[in-house]
Amino acid sequence: MSRTGVFICHCGTNIAAVVDIAKVVEKAKSMPNVVYVEDNKYTCSEPGQQAIKDAIVKHKLDRIVIGSCSPRMHEPTFRKMLASTEINPYMLEIANLREQCSWVHTDREKATDKAIDLVRMAVAKVAKNHALFTSSIPVTKRALVVGGGIAGIQAALDIADAGYPVTLVEREPSLGGKMVMLDKTFPTMDCSACICTPKMVDAGQHPNITVMTSCEVEKVSGYIGNFEVTIRQKATYVDHSVCTGCGICELKCPSKVTSEFEQGMAQRRAIYKPFPQAVPAKPVIDAANCRKLNGKAKCGICQTQCPQGCINFEDEDKLITNTYGAIVIATGYELIDWKSIYGEYGGGQYPDVINGLQFERLVNASGPTEGHILRPSDGKEPKSVVIVKCVGSRDPNKGKGYCSRACCMYAAKHAHQVLEKIDNAQCYVFYIDVRTAGKAYEEFYTRTLEDGAIYVRGRVSKIYEEDGKLICKGEDTLSGQTVSVAADMVVLETAMVPAAGVEKVATLMTISRDNDNWLQEAHPKLRPVETHTAGVFLAGVCQGPKDIPDTVAQASASAAKVCGIFSKAELQTNPMISKVDIEKCSGCGDCAGICPYKAISMQDMEFIEHGKKITRRVSTVNSGLCQGCGACVAGCRPGAIDLLGFTNAQILEEVDALCL
Amino acid sequence: MSVDVEKKNVDPNWEPKILSFSCNWCTYAGADLAGLNRMKYPENVRVIRVPCSGRVNPQFVLRAFQKGSDGVLVCGCHPGDCHYVTGNYFTRRRFLLMQRFLEYNGIDPRRFQARWISGAEAGKFRDTVTKVSNDIKALGPNKKFQESWYKERGESNE
Numbered sequence: 135m136s137r138t139g140v141f142i143c144h145c146g147t148n149i150a151a152v153v154d155i156a157k158v159v160e161k162a163k164s165m166p167n168v169v170y171v172e173d174n175k176y177t178c179s180e181p182g183q184q185a186i187k188d189a190i191v192k193h194k195l196d197r198i199v200i201g202s203c204s205p206r207m208h209e210p211t212f213r214k215m216l217a218s219t220e221i222n223p224y225m226l227e228i229a230n231l232r233e234q235c236s237w238v239h240t241d242r243e244k245a246t247d248k249a250i251d252l253v254r255m256a257v258a259k260v261a262k263n264h265a266l267f268t269s270s271i272p273v274t275k276r277a278l279v280v281g282g283g284i285a286g287i288q289a290a291l292d293i294a295d296a297g298y299p300v301t302l303v304e305r306e307p308s309l310g311g312k313m314v315m316l317d318k319t320f321p322t323m324d325c326s327a328c329i330c331t332p333k334m335v336d337a338g339q340h341p342n343i344t345v346m347t348s349c350e351v352e353k354v355s356g357y358i359g360n361f362e363v364t365i366r367q368k369a370t371y372v373d374h375s376v377c378t379g380c381g382i383c384e385l386k387c388p389s390k391v392t393s394e395f396e397q398g399m400a401q402r403r404a405i406y407k408p409f410p411q412a413v414p415a416k417p418v419i420d421a422a423n424c425r426k427l428n429g430k431a432k433c434g435i436c437q438t439q440c441p442q443g444c445i446n447f448e449d450e451d452k453l454i455t456n457t458y459g460a461i462v463i464a465t466g467y468e469l470i471d472w473k474s475i476y477g478e479y480g481g482g483q484y485p486d487v488i489n490g491l492q493f494e495r496l497v498n499a500s501g502p503t504e505g506h507i508l509r510p511s512d513g514k515e516p517k518s519v520v521i522v523k524c525v526g527s528r529d530p531n532k533g534k535g536y537c538s539r540a541c542c543m544y545a546a547k548h549a550h551q552v553l554e555k556i557d558n559a560q561c562y563v564f565y566i567d568v569r570t571a572g573k574a575y576e577e578f579y580t581r582t583l584e585d586g587a588i589y590v591r592g593r594v595s596k597i598y599e600e601d602g603k604l605i606c607k608g609e610d611t612l613s614g615q616t617v618s619v620a621a622d623m624v625v626l627e628t629a630m631v632p633a634a635g636v637e638k639v640a641t642l643m644t645i646s647r648d649n650d651n652w653l654q655e656a657h658p659k660l661r662p663v664e665t666h667t668a669g670v671f672l673a674g675v676c677q678g679p680k681d682i683p684d685t686v687a688q689a690s691a692s693a694a695k696v697c698g699i700f701s702k703a704e705l706q707t708n709p710m711i712s713k714v715d716i717e718k719c720s721g722c723g724d725c726a727g728i729c730p731y732k733a734i735s736m737q738d739m740e741f742i743e744h745g746k747k748i749t750r751r752v753s754t755v756n757s758g759l760c761q762g763c764g765a766c767v768a769g770c771r772p773g774a775i776d777l778l779g780f781t782n783a784q785i786l787e788e789v790d791a792l793c794l
Numbered sequence: 795m796s797v798d799v800e801k802k803n804v805d806p807n808w809e810p811k812i813l814s815f816s817c818n819w820c821t822y823a824g825a826d827l828a829g830l831n832r833m834k835y836p837e838n839v840r841v842i843r844v845p846c847s848g849r850v851n852p853q854f855v856l857r858a859f860q861k862g863s864d865g866v867l868v869c870g871c872h873p874g875d876c877h878y879v880t881g882n883y884f885t886r887r888r889f890l891l892m893q894r895f896l897e898y899n900g901i902d903p904r905r906f907q908a909r910w911i912s913g914a915e916a917g918k919f920r921d922t923v924t925k926v927s928n929d930i931k932a933l934g935p936n937k938k939f940q941e942s943w944y945k946e947r948g949e950s951n952e
Contacts, residue, residue, distance in 0.1 A: 233829030244837040730879035763878035764849030793861035
C-alpha cells in the first residue's frame with residue numbers, strides 16, 4: 135500500500151482565483167492511497183518545498199503529487215528537492231493546474247471539477263511509479279574532429295584552447311580543405327591562404343591537437359562520452375617522425391601526375407606535398423602513381439636521395455583505436471560533377487569552360503599561372519568572360535533543387551577579379567536571382583556592377599565553340615530576348631554537394647541525411663549543430679551549403695557544445711528509457727527497426743525452458759543511446775517493452791482515473 | 795458512415811469527456827503557451843502528457859472508450875519536426891488504421907482525431923480542442939465499447 139501526499143499550490147492567486155482549492159483538497163483526501171493533503175501559497179518557494187519535506191517525514195509519504203504549474207516548468211525543481219529526501223525523485227507526478235486549468239478557464243465550478251480530475255489522474259499515475267535511478271557515465275575528455283577544412287580546424291582549435299585534447303582527422307595529406315584553395319574571400323577580399331594557413335599552422339602546432347592526415351574513420355561504436363573510434367592511417371611511405379620536409383624527394387621524383395590541389399591545371403610528383411604551405415609540411419607517396427609502388431619501374435630515387443632515410447616502401451595502413459567523448463563532423467563538400475550532367479555546356483570537351491574552383495586557382499598568385507587569368511587551352515588572356523551561376527543549383531531537373539548560397543557572392547567576386555586583372559575585359563554574369571544576404575554582401579555586389587559586370591537574368595541554354603570563341607546562348611528573361619555572347623572563357627559556378635564518402639561517416643555515427651545527402655541537424659532552428667546521435671555535432675558545409683563566416687560560426691558553436699559535455703566529470707543518463715522484458719520478447723526485431731537512435735539491438739541469450747538450455751534472440755536497449763521516446767513500446771507486439779516513467783500501467787491508470 | 799448516436803434522453807447539461815494525448819515537446823508546450831496567453835477553451839478536454847505521440851498505444855485509445863470517454867485526440871509535433879525524429883510518422887500510420895478500425899466498429903471517426911500542433915501554436919491548440927469538443931458534444935455520449943453500457947444491459951449482452 136503506497137502512501138501518497140498531495141500538495142496543492144495556490145500559485146498566489148494564479149490558481150486559487152479560478153480553482154476552489156479547498157474543494158480540491160477535500161476531494162483529494164478521499165482519493166486512493168492518499169494519506170496526506172496540504173495546500174500552499176507557493177509550493178515552489180523555499181518554505182513550500184520545506185513543507186513537503188516535513189510532510190514526507192511526518193506522514194511517512196512514499197510518493198508525491200503536486201498540483202501546480204506545468205511540469206515543464208517545475209518538474210526539475212521538485213525532483214531536485216526530492217533528491218534530498220528519502221523519496222526517489224521519480225516518485226513524483228505533477229497535475230498541471232495553472233497553464234492547463236486556471237489560466238484557460240473562467241467558470242469556477244467547471245475549472246474546479248477539472249482540477250480535481252487532473253489531481254486524480256496524477257494520484258492514479260503516481261501509484262504505479264517506480265523508483266528510477268540516473269546512472270552516470272564517465273566522460274572521456276578527448277574530442278574527435280572529422281575533416282580538416284576550416285570548419286574542422288576552427289572546432290579543433292576552440293576545443294583545444296579550452297584545454298581538452300583533440301584529434302583532427304583529415305583524409306587528404308594536408309589540412310586546409312577547400313578554403314586554402316581559394317584566392318580571395320568575399321566581401322573583404324582577404325587573401326584566403328593568408329587567413330587560412332595560420333590557422334592550419336596553429337592546429338598543427340597546438341599542444342592539445344593531434345593532427346592525423348591521410349587518415350579516415352573506419353569504425354565507431356559506443357555512445358556519448360565514450361565513443362570507441364578506429365582510425366585508418368593510410369600508408370604514406372614517408373616516416374613523418376623523421377622527415378624534415380626538405381623537399382629533395384619531390385624535386386627528384388620522375389613521375390608527374392595531375393595535381394588535385396590545382397584542380398587539374400598543373401602537375402605534381404608522385405611523392406608530393408599538395409601545396410607549399412601544407413600542414414604537415416611533409417610529403418607522401420601516391421602509391422597508384424609511384425613507379426616503384428605500382429610496379430612499373432624499379433625507380434626508388436626518392437629513397438636514395440632522401441638525406442634522412444625516411445622513405446619506406448614497405449609502409450602499410452595502420453589501424454589506431456582510441457576513445458573519444460564527443461565527435462565533430464566537418465566533412466565539407468565538393469563541387470557537383472557538371473560534366474556528366476550538362477552536355478549542353480560541352481560536357482567537358484572545351485578546356486576553357488572551367489568551374490569556380492579552377493578559376494580560384496587561375497587567379498591565385500601561387501596557382502598554375504601565378505595569378506594571371508589565362509585560358510587553360512592556349513595560355514592567352516581572355517578578354518571576354520562569361521560567368522554562369524546556378525550550374526547544378528536550383529535546377530531540380532538536372533542538378534539539385536537547393537541554392538548553394540555562396541555562389542552569388544563568389545560569382546560577383548570572380549567578375550570583380552576579371553575586370554580588375556584584365557584590361558578592357560568584358561564580363562557577363564548569367565543569373566536566376568542575385569542573393570546577397572550577409573553583412574556587406576549587397577554592397578560588394580553593387581560594387582561589382584559599378585566595376586562594369588553585365589548581369590543577364592537567365593540561364594545559359596547552350597555553349598559551343600565557333601571560330602575560336604565559346605558561344606553562350608541564353609535568354610535575357612527581363613527583356614524576353616535571346617542573347618548570344620562570344621566568350622574567350624566560361625566560368626561555371628557549380629553547386630556544392632556533400633563530400634564523397636559522407637554516407638560512410640553518416641552510417642558509422644548513425645546520423646540521418648536529407649534527400650540531398652546533407653547531414654541532418656537535430657532541429658533546423660533550435661539545435662542546428664547537434665545531431666540525433668548524442669555527442670556528435672556538425673560543423674560547416676556537411677550540414678548544408680554555407681559560406682566561410684557561417685562555417686566558422688557553426689564550428690565554434692559545435693566546439694562550445696563539446697566543451698559543455700567535457701565540463702562535467704560524468705554524464706547523467708535519463709532514466710526514463712525503454713526496458714525490455716526478455717521473458718516476453720519474441721525476438722521479432724520490430725523495435726530495432728522503429729528506434730530512430732539505433733539504441734535497440736538484437737542479442738542471442740540463453741534461457742532454460744522445460745529444463746533444457748535454449749538460445750533465443752531478444753532485444754536489448756542501450757541506455758546511453760535511448761532517448762525515451764517510446765516508439766518501440768507502442769510498436770511491440772508481445773508488449774515486452776515498456777517505457778520507464780511513462781509505462782503502459784501508468785498511462786492506463788491515468789485514462790481510467792479520467793473516465794471515472 | 796456509421797451511426798453511433800443515441801441522442802434521445804441526453805441531459806442538456808451533459809458534458810463530454812475528451813481525452814487528449816499530447817506529446818511533451820510540441821503540443822503539451824503549445825497547451826502551456828495557450829495558458830500563458832490566457833486563451834480560453836472548453837473545460838471538458840483533459841490532457842495526458844506522453845513523451846511522443848508515437849508512444850500512444852492503440853490500447854490506450856480503446857481503454858479510454860471502454861471506460862467512458864466520448865472522444866480521444868492524439869496530438870504531436872508536425873511531421874518532420876518530431877523531437878524524436880520519426881515518432882509522429884508512426885503515429886500517423888497507426889492513427890489512420892485505428893480510425894478505420896473504430897469506424898468499422900461503429901464509432902464515429904470524429905470521436906478519434908489526430909492533430910499536429912507545435913509548441914508555438916497556442917492558438918491552434920485552443921481552436922482544435924474547441925472544435926473537437928463542439929463536434930463531440932454534437933455527437934452526444936458514446937455508447938460503443940463502453941463497460942457501463944454492457945453492465946446496464948446485463949451479462950447476456952457481453
